[in-house]
Amino acid sequence: MFKPLPVAIGLRYLRAKRRNGFISFISLASILGIALGVAALITTLSVMSGFQIEIRDRMLQMVSHATVTGYGEPVYGWREVDQDIRRNPDVVGVAPYVEKETLLTGQRNQPAMVRGVEPALEPQVSVISSKVTSGKFSDLQPGSFNIIVGSELAQWLGVSVGDKVTLMTSDYRITPVSAVPQLKRFTVSGIFSAGYNEYDRGMAFVHMQDLQRVLRIGEGVTGLRVKVRDMDKASIVAGQLNTALRGQYQVSDWSRENINMFRALKMEKTLMGILLSLIIAMGAFNLVSSQVMLVTDKQADIAILRTLGFSPGGVMRTFMVQGSLIGIIGTLAGVIFGVLLTLNLENILQAIEAVFGVQLLPEDVYYITGLPTDMRLSDILTISAVSLTMAFLATLYPAWRAARTAPAEALRYE
Structure with a gap:
């Protein structure tokens, strides 16, 4: 050759x-x-x-693909916003939520993000209901003031199912004597394990109406969590939702929220x-x-x-x-x-x-x-x-x- x-x-x-x-x-x-x-x-x-x-x-099991929130204030009339979001063919699930940074008190104190959810709608956007290891996610009923906490958070607070925890927010209530913080006792009805430290140590769930009553925001919600068909296209869908909502609400996606x-x-x-x-x-x-x-x-x-x-x-x-x-x-x-x-x-x-x-x-x-x-x-x-x-x-x-x-x-x- x-x-x-x-x-x-x-x-x-x-x-x-x-x-x-x-x-x-x-x-x-x-x-x-x-x-x-x-x-x-x-x-x-x-x-x-x-x-x-x-x-x-693991993070996206708990974090929504996209989030629609108000500009620093609660979203009222969220059901109409929900309908506008669902018109997008790439959206497969929408669920409202109320979220507040709180201090939970059991045997010890621990700051935690408490999220109020609708148990019937939350499975459309996350898998939290399947991550509950003790108790049932459906135990979150309006007026019950039940709370489901992360496994590491429960261990740190020293509580288990049936125990009481006190929720304290940064909002103060004015009384004739002085200003006192908002306090509410909740019953631990379940413990979840997401396999992600940020949520197992610093997250708890309650029924949305219970948290609305504690925060005194009426029918308002923090925002709506959205699940899309292809999470890699979440940023594109977020842009489409922003256009459909005419810029009245703030729309972000998971990649932007966790960009760092x-x-x-x-x-x-x-x-x-x-x-x-x-x-x-x-x-x-x-x-x-x-x-x-x-x-x-x-x-x-x-x-x-x-x-x-x-x-x-x-x-x-x-x-x-x-x-x-x-x-x-x-x-x-x-x-x-x-x-x-x-x-x-x-x-x-x-x-x-x-x-x-x-x-x-x-x-x-x-x-x-x-x-x-x-x-x-x-x-x-x-x-x-x-x-x-x-x-x-x-x-x-x-x-x-x-x-x-x-x-x-x-x-x-x-």
């Missing part, structure tokens, strides 16, 4: 046994370094993407990728060393090729081919190993826990029982491109040095 001469010679150098075994060792180290870096990057980014999706999904957290997760993933790329860079530096030593070892061969009419550009391409092939082999091996490692990471984790008798991901700390992964083709292609680029750049200086070899000087002592 016809091959360009630089490619044929480069392949020959790659297969040939080296007179200097140390050069072969450095070449092997370069391949292993690149492969290790690529595999580590694929696995790490897959795990971080998996954690991002896990956090997002998702930016932090994205930045963490990016920085981790940059740091782990240094492993690939280490393999590339080894590639530079091996190629420089190979050029020195092949001085006589280069001189003979030059005397036979081989151009400096041809010499340069020869060593670039040889070095690039090392990068391709290392990258390909790293992709295969990284994909296999990611696909079997859960089994490997379980094996390590079984052998050493430890729990690497305690459920009470990380809220998960396994190691979530999300291997994305875009990440693999990006990592492969970075690896191949580093390997290609690593061949430029040794190849340029080989092209500058003077035939007479190289053959003087041969």
